[in-house]
Amino acid sequence: MVSARPAVQALPAYKPGRNPADLARELGVDRAVKLASNEVPFPPLPAVVQALATTAAETHRYPDNGAAVLTAELSAHYGVDPAQVVPGCGAVMLCQQLAQSFNDPGTAIAFAWRSFEMYPLLAQVAGARSTQVPLVPSVPGGSADTHDLDGLAAAVDEDTRLLFVCNPNNPTGTAVRRAALERFLDRVPDTVLVVLDEAYREFVTDPDVPDGLELMRGRPNVAVLRTFSKAWGLAGLRVGYLVAEDPAVADAVRRTHVPFSVSTMAQAAAVAALRSSDEVVRRVAAVVAERDRLTAALRDRGLEVPDSQANFVWLPLGEPTAEVARALEGRGVITRPFAGEGLRVTVGTPEEDDVFLAALDDVLPGVSAPAADDVRSGAPVG
Template sequence: MDSWLPTLRDTLAGMAAHRAGPVAVAPSGTPILLANNESPLEPLPSVAAVIAEAATQINRYPDAGCVELTADIAAWLEVDPERVVAGCGSVGVLQMLFEAVGEPGADAVYAWRSFDAYPSLARLSGMRPVTVPLADDHHDLAAMAAALTPATRVVIVCNPNNPTGTTVRGEELRDFLDRVPRDCLVVLDEAYREYVRDPGVPDGLDLARDRPNVAVVRTFSKAFGLAGLRVGYLVAHRDVAREVRKTRLPYSVNHLAQVAARASLRAQDELMDRVERTVKERERVRTALTDLDVPVAPSQANFVWLPLHDRTADFAAACAAAGVNVRAYPGDGVRVTIGLPEDNDAFLGAVSHWRTHGEVGAACPR
């Protein structure tokens, strides 16, 4: 019977399907979810009300062109609507971009470790992934520029970087963009832009204004708290946006997602207050980790990165035993989302227990 199976793409043989890991449960019976960079807060009442009303209309197809949402995003960012493309989360937008530029024989260049969707998106679009190692948990833009060849079709800079939370600052990024050939698309993945407080980190929209080969990707999943509805968008040169729009699957941004994103833009002052609370918690957690003599990278996102290397698995297991769910990257480190203060305290308690038992020290350089 196996001989009856259809022929599938060879590239799939080397890929693994995305699967969520097991959820550890705290002694209280409630899991502490600090693994996925989600907002820990429920939707604002005004946004929830709009979603509830829109739920009565889901027998109809959504706006396939996301016309009203696109107009609202453009007005918010003060850009031409022709430069904006909405998609199914920032991952969906990235997939659209990869499909617009990718084909066999082309390369996609990005730092590693960075967002773990990049390798799959590159391969699925027919491109060869070209990874450039991070330097001290930061992008090595000089090495990335050296990795560019005539085959490079797209280069991605995740700023702040996921999972390390580190950033690329202004002059360095501008110099890099000036070195990229004009026919190569540069994607600035700014999923965590709203959490940036370092004034030296440039706004990608400013950089894209006079660079037609630069596209900026952002999301409503993080700061806007709509991870479960999947809404993202890009801002690019109108000619690039026009072509990328052709790759969007019809109706891929559902009706609830569109109305929720529009309502969130109207409530952005309240949402940014929430973001500010998360930023303050981020700094509190980083300070506490430093006081515990645990290595932690500087972060401008809604998470912190612990470069624990060969101690990563032990640390993640200790957190799981306390019911604290974190994201472990074997051999590299652990990413921990900033949650509610009580969740962060539970995490710090697990760290303190682990530290007291001598599991951090010389093997984990600061």
């Protein structure tokens, strides 16, 4: 009998956010609101639509395996050498390539927890040990929601090969600041590759949250991971990129690239998006303004909401999280629950967010246990 590796058999199935059309049909309503996957609420950029129309006629040919044009555009955009840039089929694929490039079985990957849910899965597939360092409160007396950089540095051992810092952190939206991150990078041994996962960098408004590309300079064991899926609106095309200070790091990641995995259309769309950066800046500003409005509305309801530097907000509801998410779905609103911990809510349009807030007002008084007052105050539960 053919059997998969035990590590693969033990992997939990990835559960993407529900399709809103499916939920609407199930509920018998005209539409459901999806605030689960951190997509931007805008249609594709006009230049992207034009690029897709143009390149559609080329899809009978293989894409450029090296993504030369996109690499050159990224190189010019960020002022780095092309040898430092690695495009990939989404940031998740690049995370997998990093694990394949730097982790042998028995080595370790370190990261904060909770953070991006793929990190422990990547370690499991690579046969590496997950070194998970619990989050700490970003404000005194609050819920644990931000990186413990001192704890993360202390957790590095002789087996650690790869270390992820998700900044802003997914799913909590919090971000670590310049001085603390610089101290941390100075403490990590140069044998450990530190990857600053900045999937949500474009939404950062706190001037003290550093651009990872600036901190990368002069640190050969630091690389920065970004994506076109969020602010740039290309979630359906799967294209991300890694920028490494040391070209040898980029070369290693490039060697684990799945041939032709970044499609012709994805490459063309990413180039078109980069050339439309002014419009992206305007769209990001609209998301940030709505993020501030949504945060204020939730806090006005007595809910604990940490300051978010991403395009989503985090509600640390504790034990009732799954119950609240189910009740919201029953009212046509899809969010992203992390059972027993909290609810991640994507910033949508003002109309979508108002639908969410109205549904939440219906749901919270009916939360069974713990008391709704505990949920509202953010008090520890369970």
